Amino acid sequence: MRFDLLLRGGTLVTPAGIVTGDVGILHGRIADVGALHGSDAEQVVDCRGLHVLPGLVDSQVHFREPGLEHKEDLGTGTAAAALGGITAIFEMPNTKPNTDTAERLAEKVRRGEEKAWVDFAFFVGATGENAAHLAELERLPGCAGVKVFMGSSTGSLLVEDDAMLAEVLAHGTRRVAIHAEDEMRLRERKHLVEGESASAHLHPVWRDEETAIRATQRVLRLARRTGRRIHVLHVTTAEEAELLARHKDVATMEVLPQHLVLHAPECYDRLGTYAQMNPPIRGERHQRALWDAIRRGVVDVLGSDHAPHTREEKDAPYPKSPSGLPGVQTMVPLMLNAVNEGRLSLERLVDLLAHGPQRIYGIARKGRLTVGYDADLTIVDLGREHVITNEEQASRVGWTPFAGWKLKGWPVRTIVRGRSVMIDGQLQGAPSGRAVRFVETLAPQDETL
DSSP, X not given: OEEEEEEEEEEEEETTEEEEEEEEEETTEEEEEEOOTTOEEEEEEEOTTOEEEEOEEEEEEOOOTTTOTTTOOHHHHHHHHHHTTEEEEEEOSOSSSOSOSHHHHHHHHHHHHHHOSSEEEEEEEOOTTTGGGHHHHTTSTTEEEEEEEXXXXXXXXXXXXXXXXXXXHTSOSSOEEEXXXXXXXXXXXXXXXXXXXXOGGGHHHHTXXXXXXXXXXXXXXXXXXXXXXXXXXXXXXXXHHHHHHTTTTTEEEEEOHHHHHOOXXXXXXXXXXXXXXXXXXXXXXXXXXXXXXHHTTOOOEEOXXXXXXXXXHHTSOTTTSOOOOOOTTTHHHHHHHHHHTTSSOHHHHHIIIIIHHHHHHTBSSOSSOOTTSBOOEEEEEEEEEEEOOSTTOOSTTOOOTTTTOEEEEEEEEEEETTEEEEETTEEOSOOOOOBOOBGGGSOTTOTTO
């Protein structure tokens, strides 16, 4: 058989296990997997000594377009994703204007088709005004689902009281992504970070553990009352992990690399406001609990929560400095380094960044190294060592909190629908990203499923 692209002799991470073999790609899909002796292709890539993973998905990024392009846009953000081994991204709705109507969602999809290096989907932000229309909005092309901000963060989206939250959860069927911080408690405790002596060290004091736990408890009660599935984003506390472990029938959870590799107070000593994010980076007790939740299978997904701000903005005195830090380009190397350190297996990493997003969000034909799926593949060199620099970051803000870190294990090729968009740290060709599709939004007779 003749393929468009043939990956020869790689170590493949498949649903059946880790095996050595070939991957044949035809018309943008995986056509065959195994020992493909006698096969030929227009292009053959020698993958001996490399691991071939299903395309990795970053299901939480903030690429700031429209309205905040001085920080990032869909072109620079997806370029960083491709360089970091990511083949698809789900982007958040807190832009200017917010992504909260059909027209604004369609405009983002149009921009993505022009600029994106990888495939994409966009969340719709829940508000009091659009709650009754969310069932229609979540089924539109390019929609990743509904996002709820229970606590104020970057932007103006906010669903803070139980009545409004219940109204949001009552409309629609797809899993709802939740930023779980209790807004009332944030307001009550804001005085703790006011005054000339305030510093970033107080960020996890103001947005304390109880702020997160209280919000997660509230949304779990409402999810059960309304019968709606939820996905709690960027979980930071040991108590939330234990709570969510008891409610897996209705709730899934995400953890970020930042909370796994940085901890207070050290990160604030070293980085100051450049470590400031919501929910905040906490102490080592919580970090150990998150790793344990990964080990026990409680964590469903890893996401970067890539949320860039310029140096000028981050240099503002706390708490005027904005929360958020870039991460889409560094997430995979950080986690491959953890694989090399023995903190998680390569199979578990693939589950968290490919199988998990596919399972939770119902992605059509992505997330597995399987015949018939899109030929989205992340090829990594587990033995490669490299030092992260600010200069190599594609993000418009041009900085990373991990500058100077030497990591072992790096993505060397990113393939999206059979096309190599990154090879050895260099982007290839031109942007050609498309909207991700979801099983729940497709008609049964859709032959492209």
